[in-house]
Amino acid sequence: MGSSVNHSYSLLYNKRERVAFGGLWSSPASGALSLVLLLLTVLLFGLLTLPSAAYAVSSDGTSDTAASVTATAVTGDEGAKLKVPPTSFEAYEAQRASKKGRKKKGPPAPVLEAKDYPEVEGISPRVTVWLAAQMHLWFAAFVLAVPIFVLILEAIGMLTGDRRYDRTAYEFIRVSITAYSITAITGGLLLLSLIVFYPAVMGYMSSVFSSSMLGYGLLFFVESITLYIYYYGWGVMNDGGGLKRLHLLIGLLLNISGTALMFIANAWVTFMMSPAGVDKFGALKGGVFAAINNHLWHPMNLHRFVANIAYGGSIVGAYAAYKYLSSRTEASRAHYDWMGYTASFIAIGALLPIPFAGYWLTAEIYSYSQQMGITLMGGVFGWLFIVQAVLIGALFLAANYYLWCGMGRTEGGARYTRYIKYIAVVLVLSFLVWFTPHNLVLTATETSALGGQYHPWLKSLGLMPAKNTAVNIMVIFTYISFLLYRRAGKASTAPWAKQATAVEVGLFGAAIANILFLGVYYGYYTDNVYKVVSSVPQVLTTLVVIVGSLIIEWAIFRRSNTVGGFKWGRMPDRSQYALVLIAVSFTWLMGLMGFVRSAIRQNWHVYSIMKDASAEAYTPSIAYAARVVSVGTIIFMALIIFIFWLSSLGKRDEIEG
Amino acid sequence: MNNFLKIALFGGLLILFFTLFSVYYVPDIGTDGSGKRAARVVLPIEEVGPVAYGEEVYYGRGGCAHCHDSAGGRAPLLDSVVALAPSRYGSAGYTGNATNVIGYLSESMTEPSVYVVDGYGTLLGKRIVSPMPDVSSGPISLDAVEIAAVIAYLQDMAGLEVTVEIPQAELSPDELLPVDIPKPASVTPKPIETEQSERKGP
Amino acid sequence: MHRLLKFFLIVLGAYVLLKLPGLFFGIPVPSSLVLLYLFFVAVVTLLVMTSTEASARSLFAPIVAIVEDPALVRRRNAIFAVLPVLAALVAYQVVLPDNEANIGFRAVHPAPPALMEAYGKSFDLTTLENPLRPVESTDPVRFARLVKEGGDIYYSNCLFCHGAKLDGRGHYAHALDPRPLTFQGVDTIAQLQESYVFWRIVKGGPGLPKQSGPWASSMPVWEAELSEEEVWKVILFIYDYTGNRPREWSR
Known part of the structure; x- marks a missing residue:
């Protein structure tokens, strides 16, 4: 295998590839395009930041009653006169014009009317912006994620000397170059559609964030330059020594600037959900950092950062799956099998902490606004979490299936296949609990048979303690699948291996018992306070058992023989569809959850500060959102396939040949 | 069949499944359907009276019904809170300083933890506090008129006479000072404007 | 296999x-x-x-x-x-078309108002108690007679929907949606104060509050048919027959 891989490896850097058709995109041409877009962006923001006519619309906006009705604050029994802040927009404007109001830095948010929203016949502004934003987000997530693990792969490759890592890393950075251009294009589209359809909103947002928008442009510039050096310098700097280290450093810089870019964009989005640093009317009180560092900024940063890595991994996994299926040589099958495994390992590894990052984000949403939190979890979007549960369940099942099939890579796997069905039974049971809703969809006959909306037995499965218990058990059993997979090709030589395995089984048993006890006892036999608190020890138990068993496994297999001849590339074709499923489900899930995050603002552009007065200010139903997300997913997938096709044009035969 | 087509078909079917699941399995609840909703105009308090106005606030901007609702059980029902108020501000667990019903109600809206109904509190250290937000600040930001109107609505709901006074007074430009949204003692008055509101009631 | x-x-x-x-x-x-x-x-x-x-x-x-x-x-x-x-x-x-009703969410026991106007006076439902309940301890013989009278009223008025065994399976019950409530078991009247039951009987389906979801209850307004005392007697009967105790005031 080694020789053929090395052969193709050297071919990767030949000249033919650089001037091939793919060069139209992955070439200085796209760099120039990105720069033009960047300049356009900066220019447009510059124009918008000027105190412009965008605010004139508000002066005749409010009704006559506003000025005439006035009030003293009466609370309790004493009718004492209190100093009150301005109550109407006009009064506020008047106050700003006076001396006292001058210390405010930014203009207030305009009060909008239907006429502030330009109409274009036959085009829905919301859907346009929605799709543009979603498309930009998917590409951005991909483009940010790929350099992260390209860097990791490159570093591993340098440390271990295994050239497969370096080769895979290079293969991906090339793809991400093309994706980078498309990210810039979709970003431009998003900006354009926002300016065309929501000029007043953009005017207000840029008045608050003008300086951060310039920083965004600058970082974009840094990211572009480092990306091009990183990509084009790969072959030249690949000397295995000092130059390679410099190359890694550039990669690090690329990742830092990319992540910083995302953080800045996150600040704009979270400001719209949990505005900070502005007064009641939306005028910036002090520095822009107060607005950036709003309540949801850090939870969102963490959530998106982790999710990006998982997402990048899943897309790469799907790519490897496709290449695996179309491979015609043993060497190429082995390579893409290995790549698919590594990518899905990264994807699932990063997927596991996402629910916890999600909990943090949701908790912060609750603490910022109870109303927003309840709209999210119990109100209009309560059912959305059933859809999410089904998708996450599908991800877990696909991951398990991939591991089960992976046991076939070695003859030794046959020793463990009989355990699969028990794992599956537990997974199914947890999965059923995981998506059983509290408020059921019942027919009239069922309602009268049950005597109410809640099922006497199933109702307890709809509550949070049951879900937490189920998800922890699902994680543990997925992890057991992974352990069995790792054991498949090994046989320990340690004489105490049996006893150690027994200890490990005991550890798992105790952990599962503990999780069940915590969930059932604290969830249903104590009062409200402990219900939520019990989820923390549950997660801790899961972590302890994962770490504990890893240590034991390491000890057992420190000295071991390989069994049955482990071989990459010996995977059934159907297992590869699990990788495709992970990528598609992930994309769709991101689209859906992004919709919810945005939709819980309901009819606000900037929550509690700037109201949406357009004809599309209503909250669409889950069904409608799902359709838009599906259309978006299909467009995105088509584009991704196009990119991969482009990047493969230049090197059609190198691995096959 | 070509591998590419197979994968595309698989992905397409998967997306179709997710879509069908969301469209046909998930019930369509409370989002005003997928149709367009005409902008809802809340009439000024002078026209509809304090009770109807308070009801609008209760289900709309105030978001009270999100929790105080018979289905959820997140917060106590408010149907008889007016009748129960004297027993609450007279009880031992009460930490506020209201001496009458209206005072108690407005105090509870801005400082919910002065009296926490049994079973609805959360522990904060050793104190039991109410999870309810202060309605006069943050995203809800009701003003004195709106709070008074909600009290009127609560009195009406309990089948009692509406006795709360709706605050009204002149504001001279000198009084317009750039202060932050005041804490409970001074509730911000705001004129009644025509505004959109989404009704989220049961 | x-x-x-x-x-x-x-x-x-x-x-x-x-x-x-x-x-x-x-x-x-x-x-x-x-x-x-x-x-x-x-x-x-x-x-x-x-x-x-x-x-x-x-x-x-x-x-x-x-x-x-x-x-x-x-x-x-x-x-x-x-x-x-x-x-x-x-x-x-x-x-195939069927006659299943549309799916709706509803609360079985909506919140009562604090005050109720009936029989020309005003009842405070937050403190109201059954005036005949004390008889149970003071005069068991008279109490048994009151329960008997309540039973007579029940069987000439309520039987048709709520059933001979008070299990919600009367003659008409199967045609109604929502179904008439059973009084058996521990999760209906056992969970309620007598004042609540009094309110439900006196005001019926039309008296249900509007914040309690979509209602099409066919419970009549008994204020027009039964006297105040008769209603209290029926209440004594349904608790006595099913062996339930009314919920005490705790709040």
């Missing part, structure tokens, strides 16, 4: 298991959930059965044989004839 057969048996077994509570305990698992549960049981079973090459091959072997084996041409033709008919039957069942 053959794998394919095993697969169908597993799914069938799960289906039967999910139907049992409805058949034997009258507490059905909602059909919407059964559908989803079965779908995932089937999917996971398929995944397990195809996780190794040998098992996957043997699972699909009969299907492959039916399609490809020339010796099985009769069976093939029969199956290809029966399958579309089955599909047509299923489709027919699905589109």
Whole structure:
């Protein structure tokens, strides 16, 4: 295998590839395009930041009653006169014009009317912006994620000397170059559609964030330059020594600037959900950092950062799956099998902490606004979490299936296949609990048979303690699948291996018992306070058992023989569809959850500060959102396939040949 | 069949499944359907009276019904809170300083933890506090008129006479000072404007 | 046993298991959930059965044989004839019109008002108690007579819907939606104060508060038919008959 891989490896850097058709995109041409877009962006923001006519619309906006009705604050029994802040927009404007109001830095948010929203016949502004934003987000997530693990792969490759890592890393950075251009294009589209359809909103947002928008442009510039050096310098700097280290450093810089870019964009989005640093009317009180560092900024940063890595991994996994299926040589099958495994390992590894990052984000949403939190979890979007549960369940099942099939890579796997069905039974049971809703969809006959909306037995499965218990058990059993997979090709030589395995089984048993006890006892036999608190020890138990068993496994297999001849590339074709499923489900899930995050603002552009007065200010139903997300997913997938096709044009035969 | 087509078909079917699941399995609840909703105009308090106005606030901007609702059980029902108020501000667990019903109600809206109904509190250290937000600040930001109107609505709901006074007074430009949204003692008055509101009631 | 057969048996077994509570305990698992549960049981079973090459091959072997084996041409033709008919039957069942009502969410015990106007006076429902209840301890003989009188009133007025055994299965009950409530068991009147029951009887379906969801209760307004004392007697009767105690005031 080694020789053929090395052969193709050297071919990767030949000249033919650089001037091939793919060069139209992955070439200085796209760099120039990105720069033009960047300049356009900066220019447009510059124009918008000027105190412009965008605010004139508000002066005749409010009704006559506003000025005439006035009030003293009466609370309790004493009718004492209190100093009150301005109550109407006009009064506020008047106050700003006076001396006292001058210390405010930014203009207030305009009060909008239907006429502030330009109409274009036959085009829905919301859907346009929605799709543009979603498309930009998917590409951005991909483009940010790929350099992260390209860097990791490159570093591993340098440390271990295994050239497969370096080769895979290079293969991906090339793809991400093309994706980078498309990210810039979709970003431009998003900006354009926002300016065309929501000029007043953009005017207000840029008045608050003008300086951060310039920083965004600058970082974009840094990211572009480092990306091009990183990509084009790969072959030249690949000397295995000092130059390679410099190359890694550039990669690090690329990742830092990319992540910083995302953080800045996150600040704009979270400001719209949990505005900070502005007064009641939306005028910036002090520095822009107060607005950036709003309540949801850090939870969102963490959530998106982790999710990006998982997402990048899943897309790469799907790519490897496709290449695996179309491979015609043993060497190429082995390579893409290995790549698919590594990518899905990264994807699932990063997927596991996402629910916890999600909990943090949701908790912060609750603490910022109870109303927003309840709209999210119990109100209009309560059912959305059933859809999410089904998708996450599908991800877990696909991951398990991939591991089960992976046991076939070695003859030794046959020793463990009989355990699969028990794992599956537990997974199914947890999965059923995981998506059983509290408020059921019942027919009239069922309602009268049950005597109410809640099922006497199933109702307890709809509550949070049951879900937490189920998800922890699902994680543990997925992890057991992974352990069995790792054991498949090994046989320990340690004489105490049996006893150690027994200890490990005991550890798992105790952990599962503990999780069940915590969930059932604290969830249903104590009062409200402990219900939520019990989820923390549950997660801790899961972590302890994962770490504990890893240590034991390491000890057992420190000295071991390989069994049955482990071989990459010996995977059934159907297992590869699990990788495709992970990528598609992930994309769709991101689209859906992004919709919810945005939709819980309901009819606000900037929550509690700037109201949406357009004809599309209503909250669409889950069904409608799902359709838009599906259309978006299909467009995105088509584009991704196009990119991969482009990047493969230049090197059609190198691995096959 | 070509591998590419197979994968595309698989992905397409998967997306179709997710879509069908969301469209046909998930019930369509409370989002005003997928149709367009005409902008809802809340009439000024002078026209509809304090009770109807308070009801609008209760289900709309105030978001009270999100929790105080018979289905959820997140917060106590408010149907008889007016009748129960004297027993609450007279009880031992009460930490506020209201001496009458209206005072108690407005105090509870801005400082919910002065009296926490049994079973609805959360522990904060050793104190039991109410999870309810202060309605006069943050995203809800009701003003004195709106709070008074909600009290009127609560009195009406309990089948009692509406006795709360709706605050009204002149504001001279000198009084317009750039202060932050005041804490409970001074509730911000705001004129009644025509505004959109989404009704989220049961 | 053959794998394919095993697969169908597993799914069938799960289906039967999910139907049992409805058949034997009258507490059905909602059909919407059964559908989803079965779908995932089937999917996971398929995944397990195809996780190794040998098992996957043997699972699909009969299907492959039916399609490809020339010796099985009769069976093939029969199956290809029966399958579309089955599909047509299923489709027919699905589109068949039924008289199921629309799905709606509702609260069974909505919150009562604090005050109620009836019989020309005002009742404070937060403190109201049954004036006849004290008789139970002071004069058991008279109490038994009151319960008896309440029973007479019940059987000449309430029986038709709430049933002879107070189980909500009266003559008319099956035509009504929502169904008349049973008074048996510990989760209806046992959870309520007598003042609540008084309010429900006196004001009936039309007196339900509007914040309690979509209501089409056919409970009459008994204020027009029964006197105040008669209502209290009926209340004594329904608690006495079912062996329940009214909920005490605790708040």
